[in-house]
Structure formats: C-alpha cells, structure tokens
Amino acid sequence: MTDSVQRDSAVLVHFTLKLADGSTAESTRDNGKPALFSLGDGSLSEQLEDELLGLHPGDKKAFSLQPEAAFGSASPDLVQYFSRRDFTQAGEPELGAIMLFSGMDGNEMPGVIRGISGDSITVDFNHPLAGQVIHFDVEVLEIDPVREARNANPVG
Missing domain, CATH: 2.40.10.330 (Thrombin, subunit H)
Structure with a gap:
C-alpha cells in the first residue's frame, strides 16, 4: 500500500488537455467524471507516466509533452x-x-x-491530437492500492 503514484498504480485523476493556442481539447472536469489511468499497462506513454510518478492524492501538476510523448506524430x-x-x-x-x-x-x-x-x-486516420504539443493540467484524486493487491492475490 502506497500513498504516492508508483509504476504499477491505478490513479484516478481529473485532467485538462490544452493545445498551443490555449484551446481546451479535452477536460474531465467539464463532465465531472474523472479518468482512471493504469500505469504500466502500456496505455500511457512513458513520459506521461514519469510526470505522474511520486504524486500524492490532492497534488496538482501542469506539464507539457511533445507530440511523440503524447498522441504521436502525424503520419x-x-x-x-x-x-x-x-x-x-x-x-x-x-x-x-x-x-x-x-x-x-x-x-x-x-x-x-x-x-x-x-x-x-x-x-x-491520425489521432486528432497527433502532431501537437499537449499541455496537461492534472489533479490526482485517488491512488488505488486495492488493484495492486487484487493482481497479487487472484481470487478463484
């Protein structure tokens, strides 16, 4: 059980993604439904995971990722x-x-x-945000250590 984001944490977050012109591309705050990220499952880039590591519930962090570390370069x-x-x-x-x-x-x-x-x-067919620098504003709401325990001790 941990109180900070680790390499195999599930993290409940609110986030806002902004583009270079300041426009909002996506925000979980708009619909009031936070997102659940699972670090280490391959769904997030290594650079995005690195930005989340060590954060605690209640922490807020703003950072930017280059296209390759966000939604990829446009092909x-x-x-x-x-x-x-x-x-x-x-x-x-x-x-x-x-x-x-x-x-x-x-x-x-x-x-x-x-x-x-x-x-x-x-x-x-490129991701709509491919090729763009993405500015993240993240707030960690909860870290889910139960997920780690469930994976370590499968039931059945």
Missing part, C-alpha cells in the same frame, strides 16, 4: 483518399466530420474528413 501514411462512391451508404460527408470506417481486420476506426474535391474525399 502521412494515415491520410487516405477515397472515391465519393465509397460514401453512398453513409451519405454525403462533411468537412471535419468524424466517421467510422471498417479496417481490413474488421475493426472500426475513426477517420476525419479533411478534404472534399470533386470525386475525391481525403480521410485522416
């Missing part, structure tokens, strides 16, 4: 071009709209409509 390979006839069932796409596409593996993936020109529609 031109993830921008694809479709024919307008590919959208006959989905309807006329709108610039900036996020649509779900079926991948070759059958999984759905979101794509943003970036361009519409004649019969060509440009879809960007």
Whole structure:
C-alpha cells in the first residue's frame, strides 16, 4: 500500500488537455467524471507516466509533452483518399466530420474528413491530437492500492 503514484498504480485523476493556442481539447472536469489511468499497462506513454510518478492524492501538476510523448506524430501514411462512391451508404460527408470506417481486420476506426474535391474525399486516420504539443493540467484524486493487491492475490 502506497500513498504516492508508483509504476504499477491505478490513479484516478481529473485532467485538462490544452493545445498551443490555449484551446481546451479535452477536460474531465467539464463532465465531472474523472479518468482512471493504469500505469504500466502500456496505455500511457512513458513520459506521461514519469510526470505522474511520486504524486500524492490532492497534488496538482501542469506539464507539457511533445507530440511523440503524447498522441504521436502525424503520419502521412494515415491520410487516405477515397472515391465519393465509397460514401453512398453513409451519405454525403462533411468537412471535419468524424466517421467510422471498417479496417481490413474488421475493426472500426475513426477517420476525419479533411478534404472534399470533386470525386475525391481525403480521410485522416491520425489521432486528432497527433502532431501537437499537449499541455496537461492534472489533479490526482485517488491512488488505488486495492488493484495492486487484487493482481497479487487472484481470487478463484
């Protein structure tokens, strides 16, 4: 049992993500629902986890991460071009709209409509925040040592 964030902690946090222009990209405070991060499970970048290590419940921290440490760099390979006839069932796409596409593996993936020109529609499958420096404002609400105990002593 620990009172600070460790490499294998589950951490309940409120966070706000801001872009370089100061606009808010996402905030758990807006909907009043904090997020649960599980360090060490691969869902967070190593740099983000490093920023959380050692924090205690009630601690607040502001920091910035470069694109590679946040949502990745934008890849031109993830921008694809479709024919307008590919959208006959989905309807006329709108610039900036996020649509779900079926991948070759059958999984759905979101794509943003970036361009519409004649019969060509440009879809960007990069994360919407890829390629951007992200400014984090994090408040640790709770550290969940019960999760660590559950993993160490499986029931059943």
